[in-house]
Amino acid sequence: MTLPSWTDTKLGAKKRAALWLVTEVGEGGIFIKEDVRTAFPGLSQIDRRVRELRQHGWRIDTNREDASLGQHEQRLVAVGEPVWEEGKGSLPSTSLTETQRRELLSKDGNYCRSCGITPGAVFYGTYESAQLDIARRPVKKPDGSTSVEPVSECNKCRVGGKGLTADLPGVLAGIAKLSAMERGMLVGWIKADEREFGMVERLWADYRTLPASSRDEVREALGTP
Known part of the structure; x- marks a missing residue:
């Protein structure tokens, strides 16, 4: 053609x-x-x-x-959708009023729903402060459809999270496999809408960012083969 x-x-x-x-x-x-x-x-x-x-x-x-x-x-x-073809290339209005934006941020607890950082807080290991805004995230639904929903995200996660789709059926399936103790723990986190990450978890996250040679040094320091 x-x-x-x-x-x-x-x-x-x-x-x-x-x-x-x-x-x-x-x-x-x-x-x-x-x-x-x-x-x-x-x-x-x-x-x-x-x-x-x-x-x-x-x-x-x-x-x-x-x-x-x-x-x-x-x-x-x-290349994505051929926007030059008849009937393609139009988008529904996604603009938000300032009131809607504030309401969404408040509903999300005024912190990034991806990493948990709050506005003005300094990103771990940097001198950069976080800024929150409303992003739009694809969400897979239990019926197999996908919808795009607004979510609060920081400036780093809006960049790093591009192309990701939230998996609601996967979350629900995972909950069904939890033990009673694990389920109770999750309920507590959901009610508080907060979870503090310990030092070991932070170190694990930092370790995952290291290049291979540096990961080898960490394993050697821990006496791990």
Whole structure:
């Protein structure tokens, strides 16, 4: 099937941007914002249209997701929905009022639902303070469907959690396998909506981030083969 031309000004900016990425950059190709602006002179919102493609299943990585990319580079990893086709490319309104945002943050306990950090707290092992906002997370439902639901997340988890889908049936199935003691422990955490992680758990998390040679040193220090 022949694709429309990305130079066709009768098409919307998002459709033209998608076609430009497919035909001029290609999957695996790298581009910078200046390339986009040069291709679409005079279109002030073209960068935003490119970002919107991620909401249609397009994977466009920056150096936050791919450390091999330069600060201004982006890579078209995978083409998503063909937004240039009839009936595709539209999105329901997802904007939130400030009141709705505050209500959602309050309902989520005013902390990141992924890592538990609170606004202004310093990320463990860094000097960076956390900021909370509302992210949208796909959630797999027991009937097999998937819905997108708002959730409070910090600035680090919003980046690291991209592409993840919450698994509600998996959680429910796991609960069914718990012993009475484990179930009671979980109930307590859910009622308090809080759980403190001990030093051993923090050290385990830090250990998992170490490169192989450094993990070997830890195992040697512990006398573990």
